[in-house]
Amino acid sequence: MSEQLTPWHRYLFVFLCVWMCVGESSYVHAQSAEPTAFHLQQLRPNGDPSGLFQSLSGKALGQWRLSFQLTLHYTYEPLVLEYNDELAISVMEHMVGADLAIGVGLLPWLDVMLFAPVTIYQLGTLVKHSSLGTASGRDMSGFHAQDIRLQLKLQLLNEKSHFVNLALAPYIAFPTGDDRTMNGEGGISAGGMLSLSVPLPIPNVDVRLFGNIGFRYQPDTTLFDVTIGSDIPYSFGASFGVSPKYVSLIAEYSGIIGVAGKVESSNSPASLLAGVRIFPTGKPEFAINMGAAVGVIGGFGSAPIRIFAGVTIAPELAKGSSAAPKDTDGDGIPDSEDQCPDQAGAKALQGCPAADSDGDGVPDKEDQCPKVRGEVMNRGCPMQDTDKDGIPDNKDNCPRTPGVAENAGCPAQTGSTTQPPAPGGTPPKVGDRNPNDWDGDKIPNRRDRCPYLTGSRRRRGCPYRKYVTLSLRKRRIYMRKAVRFYRGTRMTRRTRRILRQLAELMRNRPTLAIRVDATTYSRSRRKWVARLSRRRARAIRKFLMKEGVAIDRIQFRGYRARRRRRGTKTIFRFRVIKK
Structure with missing residues (x-):
């Protein structure tokens, strides 16, 4: 977004300031009495069709583009409590959940997205301990709702103008979840994420790097000696287009740094994710996501193993919309996907014109001599000069005999009536050199049976073997x-x-x-x-x-x-x- 700020941007910044104030207020005043008032599930699919599993991209959806994402996941032992440096029992043994994300691009640079996560089933019981109060020995098994989250995404930079995509994604979460079973935070929370994505210029391979960092305000709670509250979420990773149209491999590292109380591993979990994204139709509008994650830094929600799978559907335009994507250069590729929006190009080259390294007007993929400037009629190669007289064979009437330019590449002839060409003019044709002897064999055309082939007088101007x-x-x-x-x-x-x-x-x-x-x-x-x-x-x-x-x-x-x-x-x- 290289243009100056519009009124839409100003209104948005004012809204963000108010939002952060709400988050600060909830952070200061909304202290939860429940030791289980936090989100145990650390897998949070981002709903971004251009991002990774958890890392957002810096690219907006585009105006009126819809996005639907459904993810199912299973987690084994997401919470093992440790008290006074002694290993306790596994509090949560199994957890099966689902995340639904629905988004729409309101403007070319602004998206809004709604997240509705639920816990389909979890199996666990809180240990009995005096510090837990009424929560001691609580059974937390069953189905539970989680907090609904509303997120905006504002694209600040785009890769067409700045090589990178950069976006700011603020959000607010409402306390719709069950804070008695580690599925809700017991109050309004807010935060924001700065997301960056960079395409690497590697030929024939689609490689992109991603990085996210942000801050999240949420009510504090204490479970044994672990204080869980506001934190700094982060993630980084990369996608590798093994077959850019059909398959992409994804590797990602994500975690949080707890800033409520002392920063330690128990409130700063991290995981390593790896998976694959498949495009069955060969288009990014429909994708199947599959992967697994392992805990790297032990903490609440950091599990030994986590597996997930889902689908993403992101059609170009909303139903009933008559708006067509903008195409400045008229090459049939929308500006949102066109790497060269001001120059007509091919879809295989992401909308850019074909490369021409030597500048001879022949694209490199059709140029047989891509590093040497040549002629279009010779497929980009220089014209051959067999006799090395400085006159290309296509302009040389005697390509096997050194000659002069005044005689169209043939040796100068004594008594010729030919006049040298004017400065800047073209060499004379054979017929202009001697209109009575086209083949230059010193036999006049009226006596030459082969006026276009060099011959001898003995054969009346024809060669020894005439084919x-x-x-x-x-x-x-x-x-x-x-x-x-x-x-x-x-x-x-x-x-x-x-x-x-x-x-x-x-x-x-x-x-x-x-x-x-x-x-x-x-x-x-x-x-x-x-x-x-x-x-x-x-x-x-x-x-x-x-x-x-x-x-x-x-x-x-x-x-x-x-x-x-x-x-x-x-x-x-x-x-x-x-x-």
Whole structure:
């Protein structure tokens, strides 16, 4: 929340001040006479779909988003009394409880949540002792209600602007629980929690750190020599997205530090929690939580073992709401989930545009040379310069012979009528260099039977072995020898010679564009047959690109066809799509 404080924020701060005064008053004046007026259950699920089991996140739900969480838990021996340094009996042997949390986002930065915990069944009897008064020997078994808690959550910082999420969560608890069975505090209590969550920039893994600390006012009570009252709750942990869409592992350490009386282990219990969060639908709107906890620091409520399981449901919008989430950049990802709300991006990258390390306009995931600046038409790689004359092959009409830029990459010719290009201009095309001799073999076009292929006078301008014939009228390029492959995309030697001649023809006619149609004949009807056709057609395009033909002048397609004989055979047709 980087904006200035609005009136809503001011009203909220005034309300918090009044709230804290109520808590202070209850702390000073509401002293409970019952030695059992405290909450024995130390597991307090937070109801936050973005948090851990007990640690709140620093992120708000978002306006009109609802959250429901139900958690069931079992605790073994949560209270073993120790008096005068002598081990007493187990006061509470078993405890089964349930916690229901319902929340709603009133504003993009403000949530309200109601907690209703109950003890479904507990089994225990308080020991007989004169210091306990009327509570001596009391049977505490059965079903009991606990104090209802109302909590606000105000988001102060968000990770889009400050890298971290920070929130303040004040609350007030009402004495609806049974303070005779360690399920209520016997008076109004209040407190607040400062919560922090930080996403770590680890590629392909969703790792988040959490930390909470706060203060809680509640009436004091004394059980034997242990004073239980106001305390400082704290917790910290991390979540690890093993499969970020479906499974997250959670580890957490939580506890309290008692400040009512002397600070000691008996009034400052702590536990270590570990568990898993599963998203069956692949979305954070529905989650299943499972885990276990063990007591690390012995104290009231610190149990040898505690297990819990529950569900969290957090749909994006409340029922009947017509409000749509804000999407500033129009990329289909709400600003509340968009890491780059001002730049359109992909959902897989959390709304951010694809990374481009070398700044050549080709995203790194599509860039075959992500660390070197290249050309878009060459998939992000620099254009090859076979003859090392400083002119890329796609602009070099003689890619295997060093030349000069004034002659389009070919050696300078004596008596040429070509004029050097104007400063800042482009090199002249082959046809501009000598309109009467396109292939530069010193045989005029009117006498040259192969005007686009370098040849000899003895063969009237044609090469010793002519494989390629261009027919502009039929829009075809005919091959005198078939283009063959060994296996996969490995070409034969003759195929490479044919394609080099085709590349020369295309270089000498710069406006020519072709499409390679590959058809594989096989008895199989499987999809791999068509894929083989596309792979071989793509290999031809790649070979022509290495010979200096621009990628935008070559298209390809792959097909499959049925044949009766065994084996596979690929037939290629070269069609002219631009003269």
